Amino acid sequence: MFNSGYQLKVVEGPGYGRVLPLSSEEISLGRAVDAQEPCTPNRFVFFEGTVSRVHARLLWEDRHKIYHLQHLSKTNQTRVNEKVIQDKVLQLGDRIGMGKLLLEVQKAPKADHIRSNILELPPVLRANSLLSPDEAEKAVLPANLCRELPADLAGRKLGPYQLIKELGRGSVGRVYLGRHTSWDLTYAIKILAPEVIKDASVLQRFQMEAKVASSLRHPNIIQVVDICVSDGFVFLVMECMSPRSLQTLIDEQKRPFTNKRIISILEQLLSALEHAHLHGIVHRDVKPGNILIDESKDNIALTDFSIAKVKDGARMTSTGVLLGTVEYMAPELFEGFSADPRADMYAVGVILYELMTGIPPFRGRNTAEVVKAQLLTLPAHPKTYNPHVPDWLVELDFLLLQKNPDHRLSSARDVRNQLLAYSQSL
Incomplete structure (x- = not known):
């Protein structure tokens, strides 16, 4: 079996946006028995009552490098570009209608277009570098980096931030309510657990990811404000919202x-x-x-x-x-x-x-x-x-x-x- 480079995409009806990759195997199209029935490489199922259990099938003709769509249902029609068909050679852009479903034949995106790429964005944080060039080159951590978090950091001052009280803790560290002593503004301070920052490369990557995350401006995303190393602790400064998750x-x-x-x-x-x-x-x-x-x-x-x-x-x-x-x-x-x-x-x-x-x-x-x-x-x-x-x-x-x-x-x-x-x- 190989990937033909084509796909079907649901462009109207239940499952809108769903993408189905096409291969050289015979592929049947039909209704799922229930919402738990999985798709397989040889059977695409839709949880939709207007689609027959065995509605149509796709056949690959290797010689001419084309797909045939064959109608199989005895009760419901199969349409291509609004015309009822029994057997039809498909072309790029054709739209297949089955009941309330409408699927379009599309060129599949290349793998490197599917995978996400971190954008190169201009620096937006006040901290330009957590490590000196020498430290980064030698892949060593700052000598004063703490090896474990104290039981409680409330009341402690880290750089310009005064920690007021603990808001929560998880697998990567703890979150404190903090106040910037000069600006008199409150923030959520996330202090990373030392075991997360294993080496200098992780610290550098964390800094890069924080910069990228800080570029996101959206009402449903917590804004990253700053990233710091102070008194041996690595921490993020974020806008403060309800601590309830x-x-x-x-x-x-x-x-x-x-x-x-x-x-x-x-x-x-x-x-x-x-x-x-x-x-x-x-x-x-x-x-x-x-x-x-x-x-x-x-x-x-x-x-x-x-x-x-x-x-x-x-x-x-x-x-x-x-x-x-x-x-x-x-x-x-x-x-x-x-x-x-x-x-x-x-x-x-x-x-x-x-x-x-x-x-x-x-x-x-x-x-x-x-x-x-x-x-x-x-x-x-x-x-x-x-x-x-x-x-x-x-x-x-x-x-x-x-x-x-x-x-x-x-x-x-x-x-x-x-x-x-x-x-x-x-």
């Missing part, structure tokens, strides 16, 4: 969210990711703990853009333990592939499932069991836990949770537009 809210609620609230949270999250992806930035660690929420207005903001790639570059600790929250990691990341926007979209699918049902889709007694579930199992249908969730939202989640990234919805903008269009019916 979506994870805290999920843990407290312990039940499905209302459909209206799900859509509000998801729309804002997709808006943030759309902005980041358009700037060539992949988050890599989208999870409820990195989504801050102001409950009074239900506004959310995504944080930790600059942390994620540093973790991604050192995913394993010295003892072989995975860094990061494996429940939200796309399957391809466990297999060694680098993250692109599709990994972020998979995480959105996991979060959506959790909001709909009140529980994560992939669970286990330990990390190994969760990873195995991510790679090999399908989650229970959301309506098992929440009969009130609409079918179109279940279908959307099904498309986000595809284990093969080539079959997964990849555009935050397309998913957001689809979400807003369907939500009008609620």
Whole structure:
């Protein structure tokens, strides 16, 4: 089997934005039995009632390098460019109609266009360099870098920032409420755990990622203000928002969210990711703990853009333990592939499932069991836990949770537009 360089893209109807790569194998097109039935390289399925179970098939003719589309359904029509067909040679730009679905034959983008590229952006932070050229060249850390964080840093002054109180802690460090003593402004100060900064190259990469993240200006993204090394500590300075995360809210609620609230949270999250992806930035660690929420207005903001790639570059600790929250990691990341926007979209699918049902889709007694579930199992249908969730939202989640990234919805903008269009019916 080979990749033909062509793809089908859903341009209208359920699954809008979904991309299906074409190969030399015979490919059947039809309706999924339920939202858990996966796509395979030889069968593209759609959770849509106006599509027949066995609707049509694509045949590759190697001699002439063309695809034949053959109609198979006895009850529903297959159309190409609005004309009913039985057998049709497809050309670039042709539009295939099956019930409410409309698919377009497109040239597949090259791999290097699919993968994200960090943009070269002008420096926007006050700190121009964390390391001297000599230190960077020798790949050594500053001699005074702390090897462990004290039990409590509240009350301590780091550079111009006075630490007031601890707001939270996680796998990469701690967050404090801080105040700039000259400007009398409050910020969130994230102090990195020493084990994250293993060597000078990681520190330099962290600085670069912080600069890139600081270029993002969006109401649903926490703004990075500064990055510093002071008194042996490496820390980020960020705009201050409610310290409550979506994870805290999920843990407290312990039940499905209302459909209206799900859509509000998801729309804002997709808006943030759309902005980041358009700037060539992949988050890599989208999870409820990195989504801050102001409950009074239900506004959310995504944080930790600059942390994620540093973790991604050192995913394993010295003892072989995975860094990061494996429940939200796309399957391809466990297999060694680098993250692109599709990994972020998979995480959105996991979060959506959790909001709909009140529980994560992939669970286990330990990390190994969760990873195995991510790679090999399908989650229970959301309506098992929440009969009130609409079918179109279940279908959307099904498309986000595809284990093969080539079959997964990849555009935050397309998913957001689809979400807003369907939500009008609620």
